[in-house]
Amino acid sequence: MSELSILGRRLPKVNAWAHLTGSARYADDIRLPRMLYGRLLRSTRPHALIKRIDISRALAYPGVVAVVTGADMPEKMGIMPSTQDETALAVDKVRYVGEPVAGVAALDEDAAYEALSLIDVEYEDLEPIFTIEEALDRDDVKIHDTSKRANVFKEVHLSFGDVEGGFAKADHVREDWFFFEGNTHAPIESHSAVASYDADGKLTLWTSTQVPHYLHREMEKVLGLPRTRIRVIATPNGGAFGGKSDPFGHEFAAALLSMRTKRPVKITLDREEVFYAHRGRHPVKMRIKTGVKKDGEITAVEFQSYLDGGAYASYGIATTYYTGALLTVTYRVPAYKFDGVRVYTNKPPCGPKRGHGTTQPRYAFECQLDKIAMDLGLDPIEYRLRILQPANSRTVNELRVTSMGLGECLRALRDRTSWERKRSERTKGKGIGVAGSAYISGAGLPIYWNDMPHSGAEIRIDRGGGVTVMCGTSEIGQGSDNLLAAIAAEALGVYPEDVHVVSGDTSLTPVDLGSYSSRVTMMAGNATKNAGLKLREQLVTVAAEKLGIPADRVNLAYRKVYDLKDPERSMSFVEAANLAEAKYGTLVGAGSYRPPAGIGGNYKGAGVGPTPAYSYQAAVAEVTVDLETGQLTVDKITTAHDCGRALNPVNVEGQVEGSAYMGYGEIVVEEQIFRGGLHKKPSLLDYKLPTSLDTPKLETILIESVDSEGPYGAKEAGEGPLNPVIPAIANAVYDAIGVRFDETPITAEKILDALGKRDNRGITKDRIGPTGLGDGKADPKRAMRRLEASTEARERKKTQV
């Protein structure tokens, strides 16, 4: 292959100009003639039967055009076909505060909002379940009747290699418990959907979604409208991070309201509703036991995860497996046992957030490895370098590893951060810590079983030399449109600005499974490359004929088609395209990509974990702890990321920095927490996102291992870099004050507690974190009493007014 002309360069994104001039059209920016405004009524009860819904007063309110309830769409839905346990709007029962119950469409938003208070819902409260322990123990309360044991959603048990023998061989065994608190995506754009059911009986849905194809399937199922009459268009997402990859109630409600009224309907969630839509990071309790030889070589790992799933399935089956699947791909683990259980609780459903299911166990494992390094008197970077999983290998759970740049990442960090010097300076309150990680470049299997490609792309060349690339990916800000343009431009020898991108439209674009699991660069990238290379071949053939040279001497770059030996002998790209169209007919190239077979095992559960290639990354965090106030300041995060090849370094760095920022937020401040089933922080004032003044100095080092499977060698960059930041900060805090934080977030209050300064007793602690599962039956009626007390107080307040 000749050298690359476009990829690898620091070019502006092709869609940057729309973002920077205010002309990008997000879902809520769409306004159609005769459009109605919709809003959803949400449950005020965490767990209750719906005895009666009366919509008559709402329907009579001036300006209200239609009202729909759960009974209008009783079909079960959900992102994973095997665990569909949701309905678009609640039917007969609500399972969390904030669950959508009814939808209103009105002439304006004010009227829709007013009408919500006129829908009369009679609830009969059921005892709620709020904790993992209660959910595991309480057989007498069922959130879903489908749970065989108590409120268990899914239980998985896997074992690989000789685990018992591994521990018997160990010189040192550590066992630790960890807790990772839940948190949410909080994209700045709230979810929004516009539905238009037209006179021809066809429905178009513009929506801020990461998964237009999966949503297309669910719309058919729930609305009973054939897919041939539904078109889903993913609008540019104003941030997503996994939070827009489920089908949501408001999307179906907008569609049904439009079908009922024969007018377009828009529903945009407000900020509080986004916290209820959630599908964010699962709270997870973890027990991890690792055996090592004297030199640190791992002999066996045993890992247990307890996931608090919230009220519904979402991607939960995959999340549960992901907590166990990827612990083996970074360091050599010859024997591994994994037990995972996800439970239902009466809280908004948890789902995939950046790092999906791997973030929590990675935190636990990397904190434990830091402890092991201390136990053995080893430097944490040197220790990790000794036990690396090799490139081009298989893990004990049969995952195929191709390129593996974790070693380069760690070495680069050691140099760049002056690690050895800073590590040897022992200043109380100042610390430096490290952690490694890995992530998938796209899930090895689709969400519904099929043999078709995971991604398809189509490229056309017009008579003026313009190139159009069409692919079902969703632009969520990660730069997927630019990626498609850059790869098409590279394959055809034009500039990205010559490429028009059509993405995420189920009527126009070949299926791509969506912008989740960091799959776009690998899968849509390969599909686009394949489509481009087919057209390139036609252009090369006609140019070789015309220039009178052999085909292998023809190159395409910079809008020229030329002889590699004598570049003066050339023609323009347009000329070559016109010759090719004359010879072959309309110039259309289609390409597709499906992950290769044999990248994972054949056991039950082997579908989660395999990927065409793993990205690798490591982070070093430098922190300062104020010993008087307990304030934790993260001074700097340096991340080294093996992205295979940086197709556009500006974009890759942006993904790495954004990940570091988000990881920082998760361990220092962000938590999605509840009291009596009520979200404690459903606003951006209370749920604090790091501002520019909070965010540490971020530095990025890109490592290019040039992967054999990736398009032009590229792997993912959007999710993996979040993972190492969290344990690196926890390990740095230990380095600073000698306290292990085996639970997140690390708040000032917890630091003061550890330093013996939270109260007057002065008792210091060397560790903050769980010591096991709590008692699920300690006081089963406590939550109920709390709920009743808060309801009574609310009622009292109402009657006083």
Added chain:
Amino acid sequence: MTDTKTMLTLRVNGDPHTFAAEPHHTLLEVLREELDLTGTKHGCELGECGACTVLADGVPILSCLTLPQQVAHADITTVEGLAKGPQLHPLQTAFAEEGAAQCGYCTPGILLSAKALLDANPRPTRDEIAQAISGNLCRCTGYTAIYEAIEKAAEMSAKAAQRV
């Protein structure tokens, strides 16, 4: 349904606009819904995120907490008014080159906060930049690329001024 619309006149991006709107509707709602200037975004409508930032006589304000009557005599600038005809503002060019807009949703607000900063302080330090955009939440970038873009725009403007 309320029907108490009153006539209002606003000067936005140099153009006068006269229109009818509900008196309790915010400047944000009026810009987006009556004037079709949807470049101004909303992330919370509670004054928490900064996505709706616009300039009133050059000063950044939260349009979600402002009633149009409060700025009836001001010159309003939205992201649509940042470029002068086909000529992009240096901030727009620098944001594109530095990858400072990822999803682009906080971008209009940040561009306007940055414009106000540079107009008052043409060569700000990084701390001053961080302070100036601290009311604008960005969930994608980690802010680093935004700092670099604002610094680059300041340099570009300084060079352009030298040439004149």
